[in-house]
Amino acid sequence: MTLDLTPQTEAELAEGIRAASGPLVVRGGGTRGGLRAGQGVSTAGLGGVRLYEPGALTLVAGAGTPIADLEALLATEGQCLAFEVPDLRRLLQRRGQSTLGGVIAENAAGPRRVVSGAARDFCLGLRFVDGQGTVIRNGGRVMKNVTGYDLVKLLAGSRGQLGVLTEVALKVLPRPETEQTLVLRGLPDGQAVAAMSAALGSPYEVTGAAHLPGAETLLRLEGFEGSVRYRAGQLAALLRPFGAVEMAETSPWAAIRDVLPLAGRAGDLWRISTRPSEASALVARLGAEAVVYDWGGALVWALMPPGADLRARAGAFCGHARCLRGDASAGPVPLDPALAALTAGLRQKFDPRGLFA
Known part of the structure; x- marks a missing residue:
């Protein structure tokens, strides 16, 4: 029986990968990713905040650090992860807790992506161990620091297929002072998308646009209270052709974020x-x-x-x-030949033994 790898340091992880002879399955908090067979590689021992500079809006932490711990730390300084990490445990019927490495590997993002971007857009630098057991560092701790290949963008969203993340440097942002949600009810799907597009294309800085068919269309504004109040009035006037506009009494965005x-x-x-x-x-x-x-x-x-x-x-x-x-038995859609060749080349470079395939 092959035991899972549970490294406590980056060096132990690199040694374990070099010694591996079969498929490896990277596991963070167990809330995302697939359930395919293989020797597990846990990042639970690679957690902890290494650096937090609120004035510089910079945070560096190990890949195994729970997102809940990071959000609690940032809240003490009135800051947040701008890409609004979804918590999909109830949706996917999973246990565990979401970790920083899993979030970056999935390039996760919640409703605010429409204006702020996804996880990769706030990732300043990272460290990871590739399929040959080589420790690689890319990026740094400030914006516009990349020279050569931008591996930060490549690893974010790779879902553990190129290597195991060990450390991530992030840019964080101030938490919005207040929010207001505008609600349109009963719109057909096509009209709802048109309303959301009109709102997102307006100058009123919409930070969330969602639609629940047969129920409501939701549009979020965030920022300073006076600004939000003014923009809400202007946006309501813009949306009047789509129907009556209401102001939500409570925030629906955690439920939208977590589906x-x-x-x-x-x-x-x-x-x-x-x-x-x-x-x-x-x-x-x-x-x-x-x-x-x-x-x-x-x-x-x-x-x-x-x-x-x-x-x-x-x-x-x-x-x-x-x-x-559920059932994905139809299999993956074949990639465009040029994209398939590029993907195969990357995997051959970072994981020549196919440990993470």
Whole structure:
């Protein structure tokens, strides 16, 4: 029986990877990623904050550091992770706790991505161990510090297929003083996407745009109280052609971030990225049991009947789909030949033995 690797230092991790002879599965807090077979590599022992400079908006921590610990630390200085990390434990029926390494490996982002970007956009530098057991450092602790290849952007979103993250340097931002959510009710999907696009294209700095079909369309404003109040009034006037605009009494954004409208429901769960202009037509073809639109329609969470062939129903569309829970037996969509060659070349360079494939 092969025991999981549980390194306490970067050097131990590198030694374990060099000695490995079979597939490796990187595991952080167990809240994301797949459940494929292989020898586990836990990053739990690689946690801890190494540097936090609130005045410089900079934080450096080990990959195994729980996100909850980072958010609690940042809250003491009125700061936050601007990319709004989703907590998908209830949605995916997982336990554990989300870690920094897992968040960067998934390039995670919540509703604020429409204005702030995803995790990779706040990643200043990182350290990781590749498939040959080599420790690699790239980037630094300030913006615009990269010379040569920007491996920070490459590793963010690689889902552990090129190496194991050990340390991450992040840019953090001040926490918004207040927020206000505007609500439009009962809009058909196409009109809801049009309303969200109008809001996002306005000068009123919308930081969240989501739609729950058959219920409500939500638009968030954040910032200083006086500014938010003024922008809310202006945005409400802009949206008047779409119907009556209400002001939400409580914030719905944690539930949108964590996709709670779909949590606890049976079925196959798909995460679909597409053009907002295609979103409503795509959803109409899917025959999904329930959906949630986020990012102004660029992100669609779809709950499908068990075993439904989403790709056959979807047909051709600009974007990609990933099954996070349920039956993905249709297999991956073949990559464009040029992209497939590039991907294979990267994997051969960083993981020539195929340990993380």
